[in-house]
Amino acid sequence: TQLLEQSPQFLSIQEGENLTVYCNSSSVFSSLQWYRQEPGEGPVLLVTVVTGGEVKKLKRLTFQFGDARKDSSLHITAAQPGDTGLYLCAGHKAAGNKLTFGGGTRVLVKP
Amino acid sequence: DVKVTQSSRYLVKRTGEKVFLECVQDMDHENMFWYRQDPGLGLRLIYFSYDVKMKEKGDIPEGYSVSREKKERFSLILESASTNQTSMYLCASSLFGTTRGEKLFFGSGTQLSVL
Numbered sequence: 618t619q620l621l622e623q624s625p626q627f628l629s630i631q632e633g634e635n636l637t638v639y640c641n642s643s644s645v646f647s648s649l650q651w652y653r654q655e656p657g658e659g660p661v662l663l664v665t666v667v668t669g670g671e672v673k674k675l676k677r678l679t680f681q682f683g684d685a686r687k688d689s690s691l692h693i694t695a696a697q698p699g700d701t702g703l704y705l706c707a708g709h710k711a712a713g714n715k716l717t718f719g720g721g722t723r724v725l726v727k728p
Numbered sequence: 729d730v731k732v733t734q735s736s737r738y739l740v741k742r743t744g745e746k747v748f749l750e751c752v753q754d755m756d757h758e759n760m761f762w763y764r765q766d767p768g769l770g771l772r773l774i775y776f777s778y779d780v781k782m783k784e785k786g787d788i789p790e791g792y793s794v795s796r797e798k799k800e801r802f803s804l805i806l807e808s809a810s811t812n813q814t815s816m817y818l819c820a821s822s823l824f825g826t827t828r829g830e831k832l833f834f835g836s837g838t839q840l841s842v843l
Contacts, residue, residue, distance in 0.1 A: 660834050718771040719770050
């Protein structure tokens with residue numbers, strides 16, 4: 618069982634539709650990050666959230682950190698083919714120097 | 729922008745071989761990391777280093793070792809490769825540790841196949 622569970626594992630939608638990806642845990646994290654990984658490349662950081670209840674927007678992407686800092690969501694509005702990729706959440710606990718990654722959600726946006 | 733370069737994009741090795749995966753970063757970062765990525769499992773930390781010649785075990789260090797002789801270079805060593813080490817290996821660096829909010833910069837990965 619992973620510390621961070623992402624759902625769904627795979628999502629296929631048409632261009633223009635909305636989608637939400639979830640990242641859940643029973644543990645509390647001091648911060649949570651979202652990365653996107655495109656084929657043949659390493660993950661690239663999209664956002665970091667550190668405060669319970671925090672909402673951050675990056676163009677059509679909206680990120681939310683749960684009030685209890687145990688979960689997060691990523692919502693994409695009017696998805697475009699360029700949003701296709703593997704979305705990974707990663708959490709850091711208050712103690713220690715490790716970042717724990719979720720299993721990832723593979724998103725395919727069809728034109 | 730930070731550049732993290734992994735020496736090989738694809739590598740095919742035989743069971744029992746000693747394998748070296750090399751990673752170089754160009755931004756004078758203190759910390760470097762090795763992860764392996766398997767479908768559905770996300771990224772799992774193998775080893776990390778917070779200074780030259782310093783290393784710490786991650787979550788899955790068994791079967792691996794690392795070397796950091798220079799600040800910019802972090803090597804992952806498979807002493808005797810096994811088929812269950814077939815995976816995508818990702819190197820990353822950060823200016824400080826992965827403390828709250830610290831950003832990781834990743835290389836493009838090395839897809840290792842052990843036959």
